[in-house]
Amino acid sequence: MWRALAGRFASSRQAATRLVSMSGSGAEARGTLANKVALVTASTEGIGFAIAKRLAQDGAHVVISSRKQANVDRAVAQLQAENLTVSGLVCHVGKAEDRQRLIDVALERHGGIDILVSNAAVNPYFGSTLDATEDVWDKILDINVKATALLIKLVVPHMEKRGGGSIVIVSSVAAYLPFPGLGPYNVSKTALLGLTRTLAPELAPSNIRINSLAPGLIRTKFSSALWQDKAMGDKLMEAMKIQRIGDPSDCSGMVSFLCSPDANYITGETMVVAGGALSRL
Numbered sequence: 001m002w003r004a005l006a007g008r009f010a011s012s013r014q015a016a017t018r019l020v021s022m023s024g025s026g027a028e029a030r031g032t033l034a035n036k037v038a039l040v041t042a043s044t045e046g047i048g049f050a051i052a053k054r055l056a057q058d059g060a061h062v063v064i065s066s067r068k069q070a071n072v073d074r075a076v077a078q079l080q081a082e083n084l085t086v087s088g089l090v091c092h093v094g095k096a097e098d099r100q101r102l103i104d105v106a107l108e109r110h111g112g113i114d115i116l117v118s119n120a121a122v123n124p125y126f127g128s129t130l131d132a133t134e135d136v137w138d139k140i141l142d143i144n145v146k147a148t149a150l151l152i153k154l155v156v157p158h159m160e161k162r163g164g165g166s167i168v169i170v171s172s173v174a175a176y177l178p179f180p181g182l183g184p185y186n187v188s189k190t191a192l193l194g195l196t197r198t199l200a201p202e203l204a205p206s207n208i209r210i211n212s213l214a215p216g217l218i219r220t221k222f223s224s225a226l227w228q229d230k231a232m233g234d235k236l237m238e239a240m241k242i243q244r245i246g247d248p249s250d251c252s253g254m255v256s257f258l259c260s261p262d263a264n265y266i267t268g269e270t271m272v273v274a275g276g277a278l279s280r281l
């Protein structure tokens, strides 16, 4: 009997999850993230775009952003053409005024914020860790770590007004298994695991959960230097049990799950989506 009941419950949930709001149709959004307002940084392509798309498919109103207006316009048009409820604006996460505008515009358009996916990161350097200049360290830590913390600081009061929220930080499997030549980037991604763990108990009393995603090698522009070089790609592949490079869509379902009520008892964790690559500190 329990199995039959569980089966019925699962199939009705799956059906509900598949129902998606139609932008402009006036239909009420349905799905695990129905009517939630989600901000996704660096979401005009790659992993961020796949996450934005999935959150919208699961019922959220998604605010897309990145540094370039043309990229924002293209991504918004692409998702609206799929009848998803998305809007967009320019936000360079390293600029304080852009971070504030992201919050202001989301509040103005949607009246609140429930979800933040902090996905933006840079890596301007390849080489020996100790040869990295102070400028390189500053840029990587500013964008990857400091901007993430400062953006979280801005969204938290608005999540508190809604009675809670969910934050997902996009880290990397490089946080655990350093990529050769990417020392400062690896360190920044390990710092994000620390930020996640540090903030989890501070945000729990406000009913805000914070988790991270650690993708492995995913086929995007950002990682192209790794997978376009066959020798390097083969070497990285040795660390994986699933012998293929990941697709951005391999990451998006996990983020939607972390933002959904199904993850209500999960905070301070890092979910590794890396084809089985080693993931222990």
Ligand SMILES: NC(=O)c1ccc[n+]([C@@H]2O[C@H](COP(=O)([O-])OP(=O)(O)OC[C@H]3O[C@@H](n4cnc5c(N)ncnc54)[C@H](OP(=O)(O)O)[C@@H]3O)[C@@H](O)[C@H]2O)c1
Residues within 6 Å of the ligand: 041, 042, 043, 044, 045, 046, 047, 048, 065, 066, 067, 068, 069, 071, 072, 091, 092, 093, 094, 119, 120, 121, 122, 143, 170, 171, 172, 173, 174, 214, 215, 216, 217, 218, 219, 220, 221, 222, 223
């Ligand atoms: N791909 C991988 O193998 C892999 C593995 C592990 C972790 N990750 C992480 O996944 C995240 C996304 O990487 P991706 O591979 O999906 O990259 P991607 O496909 O190259 O996309 C990068 C996105 O970031 C935007 N962007 C760049 N700098 C920004 C800034 N300062 N502020 C706001 N937006 C910015 C870009 O748009 P504009 O040019 O318009 O700004 C673009 O939308 C990063 O945190 C990365 O560290 C990637």
